[in-house]
Amino acid sequence: MLNVVRFVIAGLGGLIAPAVLAAGVAMITDANGRIEAEQDGSVLGVLAELEGGARLRLAQGATATVLYLASGEEYRLKGAGRYQIGDKAPSALQGAKPEKHKLPVDAIPPVRVKPASVQQATIVMRSLGPAVNVKLLEPVSVRVPEERPSFRWTAVPGAETYRIQVIDSAGQPVAEFEQKGEAGQLPAGVRLKAGEAYSWSVEARLANGRRISRSADFAVLDVQTWAKLKRLQPAAGAKFSDRVAYALALERHEVFHLAREEWRKLHAERPTEPLLKERAGSE
Incomplete structure (x- = not known):
């Protein structure tokens, strides 16, 4: 014995172990082309956190998918354009109106930054x-x-x-x-x-x-949480942003080993994204 x-x-x-929770109201779950924070000109990519009131500038042809953590609502932004991140939804300051999409779950917060x-x-x-x-x-x-x-x-x-x-x-x-x-x-x-x-x-x-x-x-996992995660699990060929949202939800519910598998797949597709590399970790 x-x-x-x-x-x-x-x-x-x-x-x-205690983890720092995301301070922003939203997060970028897909990014293509040049996306900048107007405040300081910094370039933003996948997993960048966005606080309420932040302003984004998208170059011609650039796109960004923004996930609101409290509601599970996604918005697709298109460049050229300027957008302001509201507490519940983004608004267009210049360019096309944001396109709204709802995930099959209500919310994802709190999301772990690391x-x-x-x-x-x-x-x-x-x-x-x-x-x-x-x-x-x-x-x-x-x-x-x-x-x-x-x-x-x-x-x-x-x-x-x-x-x-x-x-x-x-x-x-x-x-x-x-x-x-x-x-x-x-x-x-x-x-x-x-x-x-x-x-x-x-x-x-x-x-x-x-x-x-x-x-x-x-x-x-309790039965209800696992059922929620299975509803959120993307089908084959799903959008990159939906797969990021699924990995975030796995982290939120502390299913870290499955989340890491998803991060590694995502990082393999976008090896230049530094925050994806950090999430993917190493064996």
Whole structure:
């Protein structure tokens, strides 16, 4: 039996490091051509935050899609033109009137400006010897949609088997099983509860008798939130801006691993967008 420290997980808010929330009322979710902030002439791109009262200047042929975070409403701006960002909608100061489009969800705020960092519990060394590390890969400080999530971790040199344990927010064991490799799934018939928080740990059992373990936290999305995200999920060939909105919504609901997959796809298509590169991160 794993010697796991059992504790109460007080909701996912306690699992995720605090993050700065977007200060603007809107965000650019697609940008083509030159788009400038009139106030200082800075060039704006995808994921640029827009405060109420900001003015944009679009060059001839340029386009920008602006997403209002509180309403989920999108507006397409076309250049040449000048636009002012109102609290609820943009207005044309010069050029074509903004074209309105409504997303299939009501709102996306608060949006995280930077993906939250994740923390894992300290490694427990069961005997003396050179330091050996086991790193948990997923799920770590995220929400997952699956009731039978997959678990992944890094290999430990010399490990013969790995024992995985999952406990609920009351500290009660939900599942315990062994694996030879560096990935596993809950045993058949074991399902986690939607909307509940959990902790999981991996104990590497080495041939020399040493045992090394590490633990991390995660939660399962509630049914209503997952249904909302599935409605927002773009179909094949969807607009770039709709795909950005979907990735933002995944972040909003702390499904960071799926959000990162979307950011990497988007960044691959727009490698020159610096904020997309930041969101995509690296393996």
